[in-house]
Amino acid sequence: MHFSKIILTIIFGFSFSVAQAQVLPEAVIGIKIPLAKKPTSRPMGVAYVPHVSRYYVADGGLAPVPGDMESPFSKSLVHMYDDKGSYVDSAMPGFDNRAIYFNPNTKQLELITYNISSGAGFSPNTGIFALEMNAQGDLSGSSKDIIGVNPAFGGASTMPSYDPEGKRYFAKQERSNLVLIVDPAKREKVGEIALDLAAAGAKSDEVSDHYVAFTGVKGEELAVLDIDHKAVLVFDLDGKLVGKSKLPQDLKLRAQNHYNGLGYSNGMMFVYHEPEGDFGTYYGFKVLD
Numbered sequence: 001m002h003f004s005k006i007i008l009t010i011i012f013g014f015s016f017s018v019a020q021a022q023v024l025p026e027a028v029i030g031i032k033i034p035l036a037k038k039p040t041s042r043p044m045g046v047a048y049v050p051h052v053s054r055y056y057v058a059d060g061g062l063a064p065v066p067g068d069m070e071s072p073f074s075k076s077l078v079h080m081y082d083d084k085g086s087y088v089d090s091a092m093p094g095f096d097n098r099a100i101y102f103n104p105n106t107k108q109l110e111l112i113t114y115n116i117s118s119g120a121g122f123s124p125n126t127g128i129f130a131l132e133m134n135a136q137g138d139l140s141g142s143s144k145d146i147i148g149v150n151p152a153f154g155g156a157s158t159m160p161s162y163d164p165e166g167k168r169y170f171a172k173q174e175r176s177n178l179v180l181i182v183d184p185a186k187r188e189k190v191g192e193i194a195l196d197l198a199a200a201g202a203k204s205d206e207v208s209d210h211y212v213a214f215t216g217v218k219g220e221e222l223a224v225l226d227i228d229h230k231a232v233l234v235f236d237l238d239g240k241l242v243g244k245s246k247l248p249q250d251l252k253l254r255a256q257n258h259y260n261g262l263g264y265s266n267g268m269m270f271v272y273h274e275p276e277g278d279f280g281t282y283y284g285f286k287v288l289d
Contacts, residue, residue: 021217023234023243027285030268033057035279036087040076042256045159045211046263046270046282047100049109052137053083057282058097058111060260063125073125078111078139091139095125098210099159101265105167109133110146112160112169118149119156128184152182152189161214161264163221170222172212177204177239179212179222195224199241200233202226207233208257213264217288223269225262227253232269232287245287247271 033055035043041061048055061076073094080088096114103110108130115126127148132140153160153171160171160182168190169182181191195212197204206228213223215234220242222235230247252275261272261282268284 021220021288023220024245024287024289025243027232027245027247027269027287029248029283030266030286031055031083031085031284033081033085033282033284034277035079035281037077037079037090038279040074042260043272043280043282044097044260044262045100046265046284047102047109048083048266049102049133049137050266051107052133052135054088054137055081055083055085055265056100056109056139057081058100060097060114062096062114063094078131080137080139089138091131091141093129093131093139093141093143095129095143098157099161100263101162103130103162104164106130109139110162115156116149116160117151117153117156117158119151119154147184150182150184150187152180152187154180154189155210157210157259159211159260159262161212163214163216165216170212170214172208172210172224174209175204179239193222193235193237193239195222195233195235195239196241197233200226200229200231200244202229202233208262209259211260211262213262213269215264215288220288223264223287225257225269225271227257232285234287245285247285251283 040059044058044060057079059076063074074096077090079090099112113126128146129143132142155174158171160169171180177195177197179193180189183190208225232245234242263270274280
């Protein structure tokens, strides 16, 4: 368990301690979001927009292949839920979504598509986009471009996380412990982090393959889901293990938890629980105190 203190001395001659966040030994359920519609292909990420108090769940799903008679737009949906987890509505922005997040710098709901690196060959409607929403948080289905393809993100299936303070992304690479650091203004990675999975007793094929969360907590910035051991592993920006937060052991995680159904928003790690409900349920876990 990571626990550090900052000692502050007051001019009157005494001191007190201020504790930083610490990893909870056992994760606490903060919210459940039962999916109200069948995922377009598979559920990908979750974002929370604070000024409208809504959660947004993005589905993945490729667009029709070239040569089909259909338009080259993905039918993947983005679903809206209120802050209690109740379904509101859905919209079809037209992208094969991978990551979705709220950007406090731009006050926009943004998403990252499959193949942002163009690692699987060129495809249309690929990159990072901002979704248009009204004052109530309803999505229109329209969007605007932020950036196009960028090879710095590495693997085609990566689900990058956004760091609003550093204005950069963390993109976990599949079948490895490597996380690439991406400055969207540059075409090459600006750094990489090797997560010390061995310190947690885990291997690269036991944890989430494409997703690493950015928590925003100093010294405990990165988190991955350990599927095989049912835990969230927390690391610092050097890749050093800070702590492990156990998930409920009766949670039935399945193969697709390795590849999708993950997010970090509103101070919670979101994990898709496929067996629960008609179309699965997202659990939001608090893993940091």
